[in-house]
Amino acid sequence: MFGPDFVWGSATAAYQVEGAATEGGRGPSIWDVFSHTPGRTFNGDTGDVAIDHYHRMREDVALMADLGLGAYRFSISWPRVQPGGGGQLNPEGVAFYSGLVDALLEAGITPVVTLYHWDLPAELQDAGGWTNRDTAHAFAEYARLMAGELGGRVRMWTTLNEPWCAAFLGYASGVHAPGITDPVAALQAAHHLNLAHGLAVAAIRDELGSDVTLAVTLNTHVNRPADPGDPGDVDAVRRVDAVGNRIFLDPMLRGYYPQDLLDDVAHLTDFSFVHEGDTALIHQPVDVLGVNYYCTGIARAHRGGARESSTTHGDSPHSPWVGADDVELPPVPGPHTAMGWNIDPDGLVELLVRLHHEYRVPMMVTENGAAFEDEVGADGIVHDAHRIGYLRGHIDAVRRAREAGADVRGYFVWSLFDNFEWAYGYERRFGIVRVDYDTQARTPKDSARWYARLVATGELDPLTP
Template identity: 45%
Template sequence: MSFKPDFAWGAATSAYQIEGAAAIDGRGPSVWDRFCRQPGKVFEGHTGDVACDHYHRWPEDVALMREIGLKAYRFSLSWSRILPEGTGKVNEQGLAFYDRLVDALLEGGIDPWLTFFHWDYPLFLQRRGGWLNADSSKWFAEYSAVVVDRLSDRVTNWMTLNEPQCFIGLGHGTGMHAPGDQMDLPHVLVAVHNALLAHGRTVQVLRAQAKKTPHVGWAPTGDVAVPLTDDPADIAAAREAYWSIQPGSLWNQRWWADPVLTGKYPEIGCEAYGDALPVTTDEEMKIISSPIDFYGMNIYNGYFVRAGADGKPEHVMRQPGVPTSHFQWRVTPEALYWGPRWVHERYAKPIAITENGMASHDWVALDGAVHDPQRIDYVNRYLRQLKRAAESGVDVEGYFHWTLMDNFEWAEGYRYRFGLIHVDFETQKRTLKDSARWYSEVIKHNAENL
């Protein structure tokens, strides 16, 4: 058997992408509320004001999760729904919403996997400097403590940050995501450091205050270097490429992961970033490296690498016509073998695939169903590779399909559909896609039917 009997078969969402109810019941604004109102920032001016209206329709959504047969559900909390100004006064209505959701999940036999932060930073704190403010990690710890005090009698699986490479790199580097800043590298690296401190302080909060023993991780992202062949030279080259750090770029695993898992920024990153490095202290690095239990990985695709004449990594250009998703991401199933292998090999932590899935051309057919054979084939191929990783000795704890339902895809608005459930955004009607019913069988058989 390749996957454990208690394998966490799940699906994932995030608060801003599905909840809606952006300005009711005391919720404060986030950077995404403001960003969506800036002309040209989001496809066709779409916003998350209503999204999937999950805030009101959560009972139906939990019922659909049960129909699919999910064993686990990964979701994030809206920081500004709980603390409207980011710190200070707690919004009881916001906490009560998550109370009800957690209770319903547990009643339905679905294990909640909670993410503290999935990009929707409180606007009031952004106006005080956001991730550049030295107090930002303490603000985050205050928010985390409120959540842990309320929910840790029932929730045991926790993730601190989702894809820091994105909310820092795209939000503060390129400006493609909220808050839309375009900062120079020294300032971006300060934001990185403060976000990592927020992660570490939250781990400490969980260890000190959780009412049930917490199972703690996080969920970084990144494309995976895949060796072009099984030649040992190509494998070594792909490993080197995966752990490399390029000057000026945050798109890597190691600058983020080494501090968390080893307590030090990697030397190759210090060389790559040079004079842009922030000032750090030993005490801060101890906070950042507060021990975690598992390493979450958001993996969608990869790139192929071979050993050059000198043995150094060479990226292999993709051939014309290779399979791609609607988002134009290359279909690379091998990424779900090599990514977990690289991380498990380096850090010796259990792995959870916290996001994987594809955007497809989905619509309701004349027969009333949503037929998405490409998604079924995609997930099948990727899960076979994850199974291969598990069979080779990688400790894999769970798999969370991105996403449970079609939703607001950030700067792309509603034009890309990743869900197992089709959502008509005008009527809010939900329709299980063929892939949801296929995934149900995978869960039922613990993937032994692949």
């Protein structure tokens, strides 16, 4: 069905799982600052302890091996290995990731490194964060240094995870760190994240040569017009696509910003922060496009009155947007996950086939999963049939996309563990492994055993674990 070379894995992010926020020479990140600011996260939750992966790493790798994972996608905490975002690396921080890589390799699991999953060193934010061009150059140097440390053992490197969220949730809606609400700052951040990607790809290739797989992971959106026969709604989809997808896809994979995006935001900025030669620096060859997918959205022309939103908390994968004040994103019909996101595997087929036809780059689904209201059964196990159904439907969508010609080479379930779910704190559980936050005990859910069997057999049926 998928073939022996198809990569089956799972994924996490450093701030969501590691804890040990002040140990081992780690400096503060923007998420430390944000989560410690009253009112920013549910219940005032922070990642100070998270699921204590920093201290339980070997136990966690053993669990991955028990599930038969072929790959583990994790992120490096930039402030753990380079506390201020510049200068020499912190040996104790590097040693943690070196030990993790060694443990994975010993267990027969391929390490897949993400260099940036939103935890910018706080010192760089004090200097402007991603609105400051210098941050892109600092990131490239950090990438080069870590490639030098781990490159002999790590063959797949991802520069950025979901730069759209870092730019637009962090700088436009402010529901993610650093909590800024300035649409022009969001556009500046998007460009400097693009630049950071291109500079980092060049730096890693310079350090490691051509025998390395380089990737970037985007949360590419699937939006549909509320009324396909209404030209205003069709144009609303185009506008949201420009600022949600093509603002990253086109400069990274084609070497230019789309003209309609520039026209849409011309009343906000003239893009003078894009310097001559920047798009050539951004447009570096990548070997894999990581695709994160959870749900679909609806876009329509704003018809007056109160504006409808697809989410009450602003961190849907389909909001906010900038430069399109006459566009709104109404709620999407269910069924929904605990995040309020609709369940639509067909959207993943549509997305993968579109990306294949328009960009002709190999892909991996680097995040896909669902939060549900898990209940622990009398036997101590979470019997999460809803999550199994979600995963099965979306993995079958990958199969259908491949049959339609899309070059999809791997799938990573989000997430391996319940963990700190950003602004939602610990209120939402995405893991296929349950974590008791009081004891830190890990217990595989039914979905974990189901996924383990899928990895072992390559067969989707049946639905039961």
